[in-house]
Amino acid sequence: MGADRQLCTFVVGGLHLGVGVEHVAEVLRPQQTTAVPLAHEEVAGLINLRGEIVTALDLRRRLGLEAAGEEPQMNVVLTMGEEAVSLLVDEIGEVVTVSEDDFEPPPETVAGPTRELILGAFKLDERLLLLLDTERALAPSSA
Template sequence: MKSNTIEKIALQIVTFTVGNEQCGINIMKVQEIIRVIGAVKVPKAPAYVGGVINLRGKIVPVIDLRKRMGKSVAEYTDSSRIIVVDTGNRLAGLVVDAVIDVINLNVNDIEACPAIDENSRSKYIRGIGRKEERLITVLNLDDLLIVSQGIL
């Protein structure tokens, strides 16, 4: 006799804060999380590109997620981190205010984010995830980094 239950697909999501917003990315894309270190500026790069860092001999572009997501700029604190992600063809660093935790999130608990306009940041948001009372903006790294990778 076949079961009618639908198998839930769970993702492990690294959650972090950007301003007052909780965001997350698939842990499978995360290579490591490091303290914020000084980045070398890149001429003519967009304002949200904080520069590049040398990570054990590899040059890694660093994206300030506050700037990329249109939030007010703030000084880095002891809680600020760079989440180093592997996009498959290169590494990139994402500066976040603080890393919170790793959660399991069923794909059924992620709702699509409606596109408001062409210039909206919703184009790099995979959806909004619900975990108990938390709402987590799940980012789509491929879309978030596409412009940055073309420049760096």
């Protein structure tokens, strides 16, 4: 019998993703970002989170998806050790409670960078919810 988990969900490039609520510091509306030239392309910029400077990562790029359009993106701020990092996502979903029983490793159909960044999928009634590997997703690229 697996335990229940609460996931904060969001949509990026049509993918439904979730992270454990314990990792999420807060969810923000689109913020003014300051671009960082010469940084890795996945770095969307810096935002001012109440006096803290937080790096915003473009999750689309991170997942190897095409860049977002003009649509401003939402921030999901996660804590990574001492530091907070924001993931830019298309849409914020609700917090859902899932059961470990519904969990499965990544389906074969998921390929590329996405496969590396997700731990697996929860089979919900209406769709699949992919569990994001926060550690990997937030790790700085070696490039």
